[in-house]
Amino acid sequence: MQTSMTVGRRKNAVARVKLAPGSGKILINKREFEHYFPLEITRTEVLKPFQVTETLGRYDAHVTVVGGGVTGQAGAVKMGIARSLVAIDEDLRTVLRNAGLLTRDPRMVERKKYGQKKARKRFQFSKR
DSSP states (O other): OOOEEEEEEETTEEEEEEEEESSOOEEETTEEHHHHOOSHHHHHHHHHHHHHHTOTTSEEEEEEEESSOHHHHHHHHHHHHHHHHHHHOGGGHHHHHHTTOSSOOOOOOOOOOTTBSSSSOBOOOOOO
């Protein structure tokens, strides 16, 4: 019985994932998976590594996630689960790589610039 501890990141969210053989139960911050991510979109994103590798219901996941928002946390958990699956079974690497689940999404929020309303939005220009 092999377990693995990995880290997944997305935007400002960091997820620490512990994957162990089990019945498919997922706990996120000591809460049920369905209660932590009530939206169907985020739930399907988190389960994507299991669906791609056809290992849904074979592993229990205990996740601790901090920082960011709902979407960033879901992405971080997804990446952490994918990395854990690779740590347990190296043969799954090509399947997960082809699905794009092992690549860290580098997109971050652009900083606000001075003299502007937001990162790119400017104040209204007045000629006179």
